[in-house]
Amino acid sequence: MSAPPVISVRGLRTAFGPQVVHDQLDLEVRRGEILGVVGGSGTGKSVLMRSIIGLQQPEAGEVEVLGVPVTGAGDDALLDIRKRWGVLFQGGALFSTLTVAENIQLPIREFYPGLSPQLLDEIAAYKIVMSGLSPEAGPKYPAELSGGMKKRAGLARALALDPELLFLDEPTAGLDPIGAARFDELTLSLRDTLGLTVFLITHDLDTLYAICDRVAVLADRHVIAVGTIDQLLAMDHPWIQEYFNGPRGRQAAAAVTAHPAGGGDHVRDKDKG
Numbered sequence: 205m206s207a208p209p210v211i212s213v214r215g216l217r218t219a220f221g222p223q224v225v226h227d228q229l230d231l232e233v234r235r236g237e238i239l240g241v242v243g244g245s246g247t248g249k250s251v252l253m254r255s256i257i258g259l260q261q262p263e264a265g266e267v268e269v270l271g272v273p274v275t276g277a278g279d280d281a282l283l284d285i286r287k288r289w290g291v292l293f294q295g296g297a298l299f300s301t302l303t304v305a306e307n308i309q310l311p312i313r314e315f316y317p318g319l320s321p322q323l324l325d326e327i328a329a330y331k332i333v334m335s336g337l338s339p340e341a342g343p344k345y346p347a348e349l350s351g352g353m354k355k356r357a358g359l360a361r362a363l364a365l366d367p368e369l370l371f372l373d374e375p376t377a378g379l380d381p382i383g384a385a386r387f388d389e390l391t392l393s394l395r396d397t398l399g400l401t402v403f404l405i406t407h408d409l410d411t412l413y414a415i416c417d418r419v420a421v422l423a424d425r426h427v428i429a430v431g432t433i434d435q436l437l438a439m440d441h442p443w444i445q446e447y448f449n450g451p452r453g454r455q456a457a458a459a460v461t462a463h464p465a466g467g468g469d470h471v472r473d474k475d476k477g
């Protein structure tokens with residue numbers, strides 16, 4: 205019997221006034237996988253993430269996360285489940301008036317108000333190192349960080365409560381290719397060492413090839429396909445073909461073939477198994 209999905213979305217319908225963003229959208233995310241979510245600009249990837257984490261109430265449909273219904277859940281149920289996921293929003297969403305360490309401590313204080321300042325400092329220092337920042341980043345303010353450091357600080361905050369599930373909204377956007385590849389490696393190694401499930405919105409084809417186990421494609425207001433890249437390539441949907449088989453897609457595929465030590469092998473090997 206297969207394990208229950210970590211995220212289950214059924215029949216989701218989301219609208220803003222007359223604009224219907226999702227209709228009859230279904231999606232399942234499996235435990236331990238890195239699921240890439242792609243789609244043209246404005247197809248509703250971020251809105252989908254917000255619906256899954258209870259920030260956007262759908263007009264219809266059901267969302268379950270870690271076996272807990274999110275749609276229509278009361279504040280108490282949501283509070284309990286929010287502890288079990290971490291979110292890196294687009295742009296990092298760090299509080300500019302707080303240091304990196306204070307940003308990381310914020311969700312911990314919210315859920316565990318009795319912790320001593322010393323313990324909070326220790327936890328923040330641990331998350332900072334875990335996210336690939338140097339310890340000196342702790343007392344810095346977001347304005348003093350580079351784009352890549354901001355992403356890592358946002359990641360450290362997302363990891364603050366030792367989540368089982370991580371949501372990443374365009375984590376490599378705005379990073380140079382080397383910084384983006386390093387962030388991909390970090391995501392992969394955190395998934396492997398912490399046993400995380402990762403819901404990853406991205407436009408970055410290199411990320412998809414390098415670290416995603418499966419990819420969900422959003423178009424026409426729903427998920428039109430989910431599968432490994434090889435499985436998607438076998439479909440004749442025009443957007444999928446243009447996206448993965450266009451010049452950038454072919455370049456990303458070639459990069460994985462040229463550097464077989466990267467995560468792409470892991471994707472393909474896993475698929476074969």
Ligand SMILES: Nc1ncnc2c1ncn2[C@@H]1O[C@H](COP(=O)(O)OP(=O)(O)OP(=O)(O)O)[C@@H](O)[C@H]1O
Nearest residue numbers: 220223225243244245246247248249250251252407
């Ligand atoms: N709070 C809101 N109020 C009204 N419309 C919204 C709101 N949030 C999102 N939308 C609309 O929903 C649609 C989907 O937005 P979303 O941000 O999910 O797209 P996306 O697929 O993540 O795009 P991108 O790849 O450009 O980030 C867009 O047309 C957007 O304008």
